[in-house]
Amino acid sequence: MSPLPISVFIIAKNEADRIAAAISSVVRWVDEVIVIDSGSEDDTVALSEQLGARVVFNPWEGYGPQKVFGEGLCRNHWLLNIDADEEVSQELATEIQRLFAAGEPDKQAYTVPVLPLYPFQQKGHPWTAFHHPVRLYHREHAGFSNKPVHDSVIVHSGAKGRLEGMLIHRSFRSLTHHVEKANEVSLARAEDLVGRGRNPSALSLLVVPLFAFFKSYILRREFVNGVDGIVISHMYAFQRFIRLAKTRELARLKRKDD
Numbered sequence: 001m002s003p004l005p006i007s008v009f010i011i012a013k014n015e016a017d018r019i020a021a022a023i024s025s026v027v028r029w030v031d032e033v034i035v036i037d038s039g040s041e042d043d044t045v046a047l048s049e050q051l052g053a054r055v056v057f058n059p060w061e062g063y064g065p066q067k068v069f070g071e072g073l074c075r076n077h078w079l080l081n082i083d084a085d086e087e088v089s090q091e092l093a094t095e096i097q098r099l100f101a102a103g104e105p106d107k108q109a110y111t112v113p114v115l116p117l118y119p120f121q122q123k124g125h126p127w128t129a130f131h132h133p134v135r136l137y138h139r140e141h142a143g144f145s146n147k148p149v150h151d152s153v154i155v156h157s158g159a160k161g162r163l164e165g166m167l168i169h170r171s172f173r174s175l176t177h178h179v180e181k182a183n184e185v186s187l188a189r190a191e192d193l194v195g196r197g198r199n200p201s202a203l204s205l206l207v208v209p210l211f212a213f214f215k216s217y218i219l220r221r222e223f224v225n226g227v228d229g230i231v232i233s234h235m236y237a238f239q240r241f242i243r244l245a246k247t248r249e250l251a252r253l254k255r256k257d258d
Helices: 019-024 044-050 063-073 090-100 175-195 202-219 227-257
Strands: 004-012 030-037 054-057 078-081 086-088 109-111 114-116 134-138 142-144 153-155 160-162 167-169
Touching: 004 019, 004 063, 004 090, 019 030, 019 044, 019 086, 030 044, 030 063, 044 054, 063 078, 063 142, 086 090, 134 142, 134 153, 175 227, 202 227
Parallel strands: 004 030, 004 078, 030 054, 109 160, 114 167
Antiparallel strands: 078 134, 086 167, 109 134, 142 153
């Protein structure tokens, strides 16, 4: 089978323990795989090149700018973005291949369900694939926003379709890594919120984490994962709480300096 006219691009830093699954899930059936590395100190670069990806260094300026830079490196009109901790399932790969079997797809952008999977889980339940971002798109009709925190694809023309195959997301190496990542990301988001004039109230600090647990456990159906679902939902609530707490802290410090 000839490679599909798709460019896959992946942003990465110190992902040697996870990026092999990401690259291997696509490299055999797409035209090119590009890894945008922002200064890895492990074997990310060497491993990526060994697996058939082209690696380009770009200093980190935020999620959006890094992905916009990645788009500019691609030689095809059709782009597929995955993260270094994600893996295209066999079902999704087959679905995309069938989409291109008759030539150009009839839509200009496609959403993909993302299935979260923690290290302590044997397999994810499809009911928990609540997030459906645009990941496959024609670059003349869509592209990533340049915002440093919210790295989402904006579809500015054409029709949008929906794929059913799963993109498996192994976001956290452990619960400790989850806490570390939440701590890192929450600061960037807090700075963004303060820059937009946000200052969370005491009531929001009380209510938002409670609703976040309910949202994860009930609305996102983590209850199907038993005890694991309880742990995951508490971690999601913690993420929301620490973001609000840091936003309130930064807002108070800003008022003090003013």
